[in-house]
Amino acid sequence: MKRKAVVLLSGGLDSTTCLSIAHKEGYEVYALSFDYGQRHSRELDCAKEIAEYYSVPHKVAQIGLFGGSALTDKDISVPDYREDSGIPVTYVPARNILFLSYALGYAEVVGAEVIFIGISSVDYSGYPDCRPEFIEAFRGVILTGTKSGVEGNPVEIRTPLIDLSKADTIRVAYENNAPLHLTTSCYRGKDSACGTCDSCMLRIKGFAEAGIKDPVKYK
Amino acid sequence: MKRKAVVLLSGGLDSTTCLSIAHKEGYEVYALSFDYGQRHSRELDCAKEIAEYYSVPHKVAQIGLFGGSALTDKDISVPDYREDSGIPVTYVPARNILFLSYALGYAEVVGAEVIFIGISSVDYSGYPDCRPEFIEAFRGVILTGTKSGVEGNPVEIRTPLIDLSKADTIRVAYENNAPLHLTTSCYRGKDSACGTCDSCMLRIKGFAEAGIKDPVKYK
Numbered sequence: 044m045k046r047k048a049v050v051l052l053s054g055g056l057d058s059t060t061c062l063s064i065a066h067k068e069g070y071e072v073y074a075l076s077f078d079y080g081q082r083h084s085r086e087l088d089c090a091k092e093i094a095e096y097y098s099v100p101h102k103v104a105q106i107g108l109f110g111g112s113a114l115t116d117k118d119i120s121v122p123d124y125r126e127d128s129g130i131p132v133t134y135v136p137a138r139n140i141l142f143l144s145y146a147l148g149y150a151e152v153v154g155a156e157v158i159f160i161g162i163s164s165v166d167y168s169g170y171p172d173c174r175p176e177f178i179e180a181f182r183g184v185i186l187t188g189t190k191s192g193v194e195g196n197p198v199e200i201r202t203p204l205i206d207l208s209k210a211d212t213i214r215v216a217y218e219n220n221a222p223l224h225l226t227t228s229c230y231r232g233k234d235s236a237c238g239t240c241d242s243c244m245l246r247i248k249g250f251a252e253a254g255i256k257d258p259v260k261y262k
Numbered sequence: 263m264k265r266k267a268v269v270l271l272s273g274g275l276d277s278t279t280c281l282s283i284a285h286k287e288g289y290e291v292y293a294l295s296f297d298y299g300q301r302h303s304r305e306l307d308c309a310k311e312i313a314e315y316y317s318v319p320h321k322v323a324q325i326g327l328f329g330g331s332a333l334t335d336k337d338i339s340v341p342d343y344r345e346d347s348g349i350p351v352t353y354v355p356a357r358n359i360l361f362l363s364y365a366l367g368y369a370e371v372v373g374a375e376v377i378f379i380g381i382s383s384v385d386y387s388g389y390p391d392c393r394p395e396f397i398e399a400f401r402g403v404i405l406t407g408t409k410s411g412v413e414g415n416p417v418e419i420r421t422p423l424i425d426l427s428k429a430d431t432i433r434v435a436y437e438n439n440a441p442l443h444l445t446t447s448c449y450r451g452k453d454s455a456c457g458t459c460d461s462c463m464l465r466i467k468g469f470a471e472a473g474i475k476d477p478v479k480y481k
Contacts (some may be wrong), residue, residue, distance in 0.1 A: 104325075104326065105324055105326065106323075106364075107323065107324070134409055135367075136366070136367040136369075136370030136371055136408065136409065137363055137364075137366040137367035137370060137407070137408060138367070139407065140363045140366060140367075140403055140407050140408070141360070141363040141364065141367060144356055144359045144360040144363040145325075145356075145360065147355070147356040147359060148354075148355040148356035148357070148359075148360060150355075151355030151356060152355055171406065171407050171408060171409065171411065171412045172406075172407040172408070174406065174407075176406045177403065177406040177407035179406075180399070180402035180403045180405070180406045180407065181403055181407070183399035183402055183403075184359055184396065184399045184400055184402075184403055186399070187390065187391075187393065187395045187396040187398075187399045188356070188358065188359050188390050188391040188396040188399065188400070189355065189356060189359070189390060189391070190353055190355065190390065192390065193390040
């Protein structure tokens with residue numbers, strides 16, 4: 044029987060690379076996305092197409108909770124990229140905590156032994172919940188708070204991109220033939236990527252460093 | 263300005279006692295309940311009435327994820343009470359992890375400094391996510407994975423019932439004039455409580471030990 048994995052799939056570059064890794068390793072993949080009121084909800088259409096590309100089941104969970112972030116609140120604008128600006132206004136409270144909690148519940152329900160999450164502590168936007176110490180703390184929650192943890196076979200969290208630059212991630216995606224043409228990264232969520240928000244800037248620099256052409260259109 | 267608290271309110275005895283404690287301490291309370299497909303969804307009506315009783319805002323979050331538990335899956339029956347039976351079939355994967363994650367996001371959004379959760383490690387049903395070591399691990403997640411944690415003012419988790427027996431909890435509720443007549447505990451979720459499931463048994467024993475009359479009807 045194939046081992047099962049829950050893959051957190053936002054529809055962006057990193058999570059799609061994670062899915063390509065899980066696929067290559069032979070896991071039976073369950074893709075999980077979230078509708079949390081993000082203004083870039085276009086990524087959910089991308090996630091659907093990417094899951095279809097890999098022919099894996101895809102669940103979209105609704106989280107109708109958040110305001111207070113530039114990614115969810117239309118009254119706060121998405122800023123252009125700046126170096127070293129601390130925790131940015133695009134921070135969404137407890138986002139990865141909720142995503143991992145859902146994935147954990149889902150993993151125990153379907154009997155998956157591993158969760159893939161495509162966070163990186165190298166090229167990231169300054170979010171606290173993208174760092175290795177956060178993942179380590181969450182492992183403590185699995186060990187103490189779940190049936191699988193208490194019974195000695197805790198669901199594992201895999202972060203294969205944690206030490207990779209965006210360029211390295213793009214190289215891995217390219218080697219794995221990941222469908223990068225189906226991904227979206229722009230926080231502004233229009234039909235064409237803006238090319239100036241944090242997320243676009245990291246993507247553009249990454250493709251340039253990797254020496255690979257970005258198949259996605261910018262305005 | 264009043265300090266704010268998010269109170270996880272299931273509509274049962276314990277969470278209602280927690281709300282009475284937060285109310286007594288003068289917090290501005292935000293009540294949060296979950297619709298996770300529980301067969302005892304009657305508790306959501308109770309939660310609504312309890313929030314109205316205290317005139318506090320009440321949010322019900324949808325979690326459409328879980329099967330695999332006797333509390334959410336109609337094909338698994340709710341067993342009668344047994345002593346020492348390990349983690350029971352009424353275990354819902356990652357339930358309190360998800361509840362706390364939601365509460366944490368909500369707390370950061372509304373600016374609450376504390377979350378109240380009515381778990382007890384004394385009279386409980388054998389769930390791993392009701393123990394102090396789980397709460398301690400979750401504190402690690404707040405410290406490493408949230409803005410409030412990283413910036414040195416982490417959202418606090420209060421578990422005022424953690425060391426109380428059910429009888430002690432009932433005594434506290436009684437002293438605080440908590441509206442116990444509006445609460446429900448039965449896992450089977452009918453109009454009258456069954457009186458034989460884990461949750462009913464703990465409640466009945468608790469009221470007997472406390473020497474207080476349970477205002478709720480049993481069949």
